[in-house]
Amino acid sequence: MNISVDSRSNQQPTLGTPDKRDSHSRRGPKVGDVFFWTLVTVLLIVTLFPFYWSLRTALSSNAALPANSKGLLPADFTLDGFKRALGLSSTKDAIAAGGSGAEINFLKALRNSFIVSIMVTVGMVFSCAMAAYAFARLKFRGRDKLFFVVLMALMIPPIFTLLPNFIWVKDRGLLDTYLGIAAPHLLMTPFAIFFLRQFFLSIPHEIEEAASIDGAGRFRIFFQVIMPMAASPIATLAVLTFIEQWNDYLWPKLVGQDESVRVLTSSLGNFRSQTPQGSPDWSGLMAATWVSALPILILLLLVGKRLVNSIQFSGIK
Amino acid sequence: MATTDTYVTSRRPNRRRSFGQLGTASVFLLPAMVGFAIFYLRPTVLGFWTSFTDKELLRPNSDWVGLENYRAMVDDDVFWNALRVTLKYVAINIGLQTIAAIGIAWVLDRLSGSRLMRTLVLAPWLMSNVVVALLFLWILDFRLGVANAFLEWIGIGSKPFLSSGTWAIPSIAVINVWRHMGYTALLLFAGLQTIPKEVKEAALIDGCGEVQRFFRVTLPLLRPVLAVVLVITMIGSFQIYDTIDVTTSGGPVNASRVIYLYIFEQAFGRRNFGYASAMSVVLFLILAIVTVAQMRLLRANESDLG
Numbered sequence: 001m002n003i004s005v006d007s008r009s010n011q012q013p014t015l016g017t018p019d020k021r022d023s024h025s026r027r028g029p030k031v032g033d034v035f036f037w038t039l040v041t042v043l044l045i046v047t048l049f050p051f052y053w054s055l056r057t058a059l060s061s062n063a064a065l066p067a068n069s070k071g072l073l074p075a076d077f078t079l080d081g082f083k084r085a086l087g088l089s090s091t092k093d094a095i096a097a098g099g100s101g102a103e104i105n106f107l108k109a110l111r112n113s114f115i116v117s118i119m120v121t122v123g124m125v126f127s128c129a130m131a132a133y134a135f136a137r138l139k140f141r142g143r144d145k146l147f148f149v150v151l152m153a154l155m156i157p158p159i160f161t162l163l164p165n166f167i168w169v170k171d172r173g174l175l176d177t178y179l180g181i182a183a184p185h186l187l188m189t190p191f192a193i194f195f196l197r198q199f200f201l202s203i204p205h206e207i208e209e210a211a212s213i214d215g216a217g218r219f220r221i222f223f224q225v226i227m228p229m230a231a232s233p234i235a236t237l238a239v240l241t242f243i244e245q246w247n248d249y250l251w252p253k254l255v256g257q258d259e260s261v262r263v264l265t266s267s268l269g270n271f272r273s274q275t276p277q278g279s280p281d282w283s284g285l286m287a288a289t290w291v292s293a294l295p296i297l298i299l300l301l302l303v304g305k306r307l308v309n310s311i312q313f314s315g316i317k
Numbered sequence: 318m319a320t321t322d323t324y325v326t327s328r329r330p331n332r333r334r335s336f337g338q339l340g341t342a343s344v345f346l347l348p349a350m351v352g353f354a355i356f357y358l359r360p361t362v363l364g365f366w367t368s369f370t371d372k373e374l375l376r377p378n379s380d381w382v383g384l385e386n387y388r389a390m391v392d393d394d395v396f397w398n399a400l401r402v403t404l405k406y407v408a409i410n411i412g413l414q415t416i417a418a419i420g421i422a423w424v425l426d427r428l429s430g431s432r433l434m435r436t437l438v439l440a441p442w443l444m445s446n447v448v449v450a451l452l453f454l455w456i457l458d459f460r461l462g463v464a465n466a467f468l469e470w471i472g473i474g475s476k477p478f479l480s481s482g483t484w485a486i487p488s489i490a491v492i493n494v495w496r497h498m499g500y501t502a503l504l505l506f507a508g509l510q511t512i513p514k515e516v517k518e519a520a521l522i523d524g525c526g527e528v529q530r531f532f533r534v535t536l537p538l539l540r541p542v543l544a545v546v547l548v549i550t551m552i553g554s555f556q557i558y559d560t561i562d563v564t565t566s567g568g569p570v571n572a573s574r575v576i577y578l579y580i581f582e583q584a585f586g587r588r589n590f591g592y593a594s595a596m597s598v599v600l601f602l603i604l605a606i607v608t609v610a611q612m613r614l615l616r617a618n619e620s621d622l623g
Contacts, residue, residue, distance in 0.1 A: 032528050043420075047437060053452075134345035157555075163590060219344075
């Protein structure tokens with residue numbers, strides 16, 4: 001929250017050992033500081049500009065874009081792009097404004113993305129929490145060997161499993177169903193088990209022992225004691241899982257082409273092949289990307305701190 | 318590395334009830350292990366098996382053909398081209414991304430209090446590849462893209478980014494640098510946090526400038542983390558697909574037809590599942606070799622902190 005406060009440069013003078021070489025060769029701000037703030041500025045511009053630029057385009061009218069392709073403000077400000085993306089304008093109006101008229105199904109794709117992502121998030125987090133608990137706390141023969149095999153699966157490139165999985169899903173008639181799109185991640189990913197196991201390991205044994213002396217069975221201990229204690233990492237995993245599923249492209253594109261189940265990413269991905277020539281509906285498209293990114297941006301605002309921490313956690317492992 | 322530590326802590330001596338947990342455990346493990354068996358274990362075994370057959374997508378029967386698929390690969394120019402294109406992409410992508418990420422990690426380290434900055438740099442990584450690809454399809458558009466407006470303005474002149482054989486792969490590499498550099502920087506930043514403050518302060522007292530200190534003291538100490546991060550990012554980079562599918566679909570001609578795209582086309586476009594599986598096995602082996610080689614070269618398991 002405090003970009004402007006750089007604690008270290010404030011401390012340096014009080015350390016009594018300022019940078020001697022720099023201080024007698026030049027006065028004013030040090031080379032390091034100038035370099036640093038330049039870098040911060042460049043980083044902010046590079047990171048934020050594409051977001052801003054797509055918003056600017058989404059708020060422009062297609063007709064005005066060619067004449068005003070580089071002004072910082074929207075060209076001929078209008079909300080029509082968003083209206084087209086959300087299917088709020090009639091097909092005739094949409095085509096007149098440079099749309100293809102195909103964006104009407106965007107709302108449906110938005111709904112499909114929510115359904116699939118929530119299915120996967122609930123199913124996977126629940127089943128991985130149970131498995132992670134077994135790996136962390138229960139004692140049975142071959143436990144560590146089994147856990148090792150699960151971890152090895154982290155090394156397998158997705159395309160390797162994707163081909164046989166496609167045939168499996170197809171043979172069971174699950175093409176173009178929500179279940180088919182959700183299936184590969186519905187019950188587990190190796191990462192989720194690994195992630196939650198780490199937290200369960202850190203819960204003191206004494207708590208479970210106290211509960212089991214009180215007569216609680218393993219299942220009650222798990223649901224009434226362990227799950228509430230691990231609420232925070234479970235929430236983090238849920239958010240990460242949701243985002244990953246929301247953004248997944250290749251598998252949903254393969255198994256869910258039918259409009260009734262097609263998710264946002266595959267709908268957006270089709271855009272280029274729909275308009276091979278001619279002038280695309282850039283403002284409608286940019287509005288669509290903003291709407292599809294919005295749930296993620298909201299999640300980032302709500303739980304950004306946890307996400308950042310969990311990524312640092314997974315990085316150190 | 319840390320996984321072996323956690324093994325030790327989990328292996329506490331049995332206190333009581335050392336028997337009878339297998340039953341409970343199997344109930345807890347059942348859903349996840351069903352998922353593991355169907356969607357991880359089975360396809361992995363089947364993937365290797367299929368690579369030795371002439372399996373086709375819509376044909377139920379297939380025959381064992383031994384190493385035929387692998388032999389076909391040797392004569393397949395498109396396959397070799399795909400490998401070359403992928404390597405070119407990985408080199409540009411990982412090179413630029415690592416430099417950018419080190420710079421950002423340094424910025425984050427100096428702004429150690431700023432959670433806002435850490436959240437901001439993560440934002441691009443949380444966008445889907447498709448959204449990012451579309452954003453840049455627009456920004457890099459030859460006629461109306463703002464990137465070319467900028468290049469005109471500074472006097473370099475327009476570039477046909479995604480529609481030229483020369484520029485397609487570098488453009489896509491840069492697009493993904495934008496998406497991943499903040500995430501990579503966060504991983505490196507986490508590593509920076511593990512370096513003791515005393516070491517940095519000692520360097521300061523010895524009269525090192527800040528930039529110099531970063532490159533001479535901090536970065537070498539970061540090596541084990543850097544090695545792991547390089548492995549993670551490089552494995553991801555080899556599997557580039559979404560961005561290319563949305564922006565160039567492998568073109569112009571074969572200029573951006575990376576290995577993932579070619580495997581995908583063989584499997585679903587031409588229905589050669591056997592051949593596609595064989596190429597997946599090769600990709601798998603390449604990734605394994607890259608991982609082992611990097612861990613060795615960068616001596617990832619040793620730290621310079623004595």
